[in-house]
Amino acid sequence: MKQGLWSLKWDKDHLILLDQTKLPDEIVYIDCYSYKDVVSAIKTLAVRGAPAIGVAAGYASVLAFRECRAYSDTGLTERFYAALDELEAARPTAVNLSWAISEMKEVYSHSESLETAGAELLNKAKDIEYSDRDMCRRIGSHGADLFKGKTALNILTHCNTGALATAGDGTAFSVIKELNERGQISCVYADETRPLLQGSRLTATELMANEIPCCLITDNMAAMLMNTRHIDAIIVGADRIALNGDGANKIGTYGLAVLASYHHIPFYLAAPFSTFDTSIKSGGEIVIEERNPDEVRTYKGIQLAPKDVPVFNPAFDVTPNHLITGIITEKGVIVPPYTDNIKRFYKEEG
Numbered sequence: 101m102k103q104g105l106w107s108l109k110w111d112k113d114h115l116i117l118l119d120q121t122k123l124p125d126e127i128v129y130i131d132c133y134s135y136k137d138v139v140s141a142i143k144t145l146a147v148r149g150a151p152a153i154g155v156a157a158g159y160a161s162v163l164a165f166r167e168c169r170a171y172s173d174t175g176l177t178e179r180f181y182a183a184l185d186e187l188e189a190a191r192p193t194a195v196n197l198s199w200a201i202s203e204m205k206e207v208y209s210h211s212e213s214l215e216t217a218g219a220e221l222l223n224k225a226k227d228i229e230y231s232d233r234d235m236c237r238r239i240g241s242h243g244a245d246l247f248k249g250k251t252a253l254n255i256l257t258h259c260n261t262g263a264l265a266t267a268g269d270g271t272a273f274s275v276i277k278e279l280n281e282r283g284q285i286s287c288v289y290a291d292e293t294r295p296l297l298q299g300s301r302l303t304a305t306e307l308m309a310n311e312i313p314c315c316l317i318t319d320n321m322a323a324m325l326m327n328t329r330h331i332d333a334i335i336v337g338a339d340r341i342a343l344n345g346d347g348a349n350k351i352g353t354y355g356l357a358v359l360a361s362y363h364h365i366p367f368y369l370a371a372p373f374s375t376f377d378t379s380i381k382s383g384g385e386i387v388i389e390e391r392n393p394d395e396v397r398t399y400k401g402i403q404l405a406p407k408d409v410p411v412f413n414p415a416f417d418v419t420p421n422h423l424i425t426g427i428i429t430e431k432g433v434i435v436p437p438y439t440d441n442i443k444r445f446y447k448e449e450g
């Protein structure tokens with residue numbers, strides 16, 4: 101089976117990122133020797149996808165420590181934490197970014213000495229990457245098990261949740277890939293996902309690379325698709341999930357959830373536990389990133405609208421928990437009542 105693309109790779113002393121803004125036309129890599137290279141890559145979505153952003157931030161923390169140490173040991177902690185804060189501020193919605201930064205701060209604060217800190221930070225960054233890969237595999241398996249005994253499945257997905265959004269096979273995409281390997285997929289419908297087209301540029305590329313039967317639709321076709329063709333389930337990713345199960349994901353997700361409810365189609369989020377934010381009780385507290393209006397007015401230099409037309413460009417929206425059938429995680433599938441069941445999963449983790 102043809103394999104897909106990968107989002108990032110640590111190469112001895114620097115981080116290599118696949119520049120996803122250039123896909124699907126070009127394969128261009130970014131060699132990040134400074135954490136500032138990673139800040140820029142996260143801001144421009146050269147690297148994107150909640151889990152991938154978290155993994156990239158882990159390695160960027162290693163680069164930041166090396167840069168701060170090379171400057172001087174005096175005032176190192178202040179400079180290092182300032183660099184981590186700059187990384188964390190690169191994008192506000194995906195909790196994996198702040199989660200990874202807090203994991204790296206924890207390692208640094210408990211390191212025995214500056215001499216050992218560097219190696220300990222690199223080991224933690226690698227652990228975040230390898231855990232993410234294992235998480236993807238387990239999400240794929242738990243999600244596919246939801247459809248045991250079902251064949252010729254038609255699945256609709258949104259944005260990109262595959263290898264380009266993670267360090268492994270993906271979240272929602274991993275479920276789709278596993279179902280395909282079990283011979284249960286008839287067709288995967290991929291929303292193009294305006295304005296940055298993660299669906300048409302990235303997901304369609306990954307589906308074709310993995311030889312998964314697929315069909316690309318524009319976002320405004322989703323309602324008619326559900327109304328005229330049989331869709332067995334909608335499976336999407338998530339960027340931040342509140343304690344009550346409300347989930348933030350790429351703009352357009354909430355609309356799909358409303359349509360799924362109207363058409364009685366099961367609607368699943370697929371996300372690792374690093375995407376849960378139990379410090380917030382509900383989705384109303386999730387900060388939604390608003391991006392540059394020109395991302396809506398133009399695409400790759402083509403003017404799509406008047407240069408000065410006012411634009412509303414939230415990069416995410418929040419789906420309320422009552423529209424979510426289940427949340428597929430690496431620990432299993434969480435179903436309502438979400439607050440109690442999410443707390444139970446955390447208790448089991450200890």
Ligand SMILES: CSC[C@H]1O[C@H](OP(=O)(O)O)[C@H](O)[C@@H]1O
Nearest residue numbers: 148149150259261265337338350
């Ligand atoms: C594996 S979930 C990835 C998640 O991130 C995407 O957003 P972006 O491309 O802006 O980073 C989208 O919300 C996906 O569901």
